[in-house]
Structures are given as C-alpha cells and as structure tokens.
Amino acid sequence: MIKELDQYQKEVIKTLKPMELVETNKYCCMKLCEESGEISSLFSKYYFHGKEFNKEKLKEEIGDLFYYIAAVSNTNGFNLSEIATFNIEKLRKRHGEKYNQEFYMEKI
16 A cells, blocks of 8 residues: 555656656646546536446546646656645645634535
C-alpha cells in the first residue's frame, strides 16, 4: 500500500508515456477534464436518474483523476507533498483550523 504522496507520484511517472512538455501538459489537462466528467456523471446518474451509486467506480475514477494530477504536477516540477502542503496552508489562511458546519456535505 502506498502511504506517501511522493512515492505514488514516482510510480505514476514510471507509466507515463514520454512526450514533450507541452504535449504532456495538453494530454494531462484533457484527461483531467475527462476523468472529472466521469466522476460528475456518477453523481448525476445517482441524483437525477435514480441509478444505484457505485462507490467502487467512484474510487476508480478518483484514482484516475489523481493519476493525471500527479503526472501534470511532476511534468511542471512539483511533487504532490509540496502541492498538498501549499493547499492546506492556503485553506488555513482562508478558513482557520476547521470549516464551518454549514459547508459540510451529506454523505451518500
């Protein structure tokens, strides 16, 4: 089991097709949109079309999204732990140590 973000990113890079920087960025950005759409589609089918929610499929799609986040991050010289740290610092500046209860989402 991978427990470190940077270790995960190193594993991702092993499977990423070598391309020029611009091509890798274009490819990863398109795939990020595609994978986000697949996640959105799962929720849309559940909330608006009465389909059963498939948590395993959600996990798979989140993993795919995470793959392309790791890839585009690496291509641009960032490691995932750096991005995660930066993001938490930004959120703490904005929200303090915890979010307001009104922003919590109901679990499926």
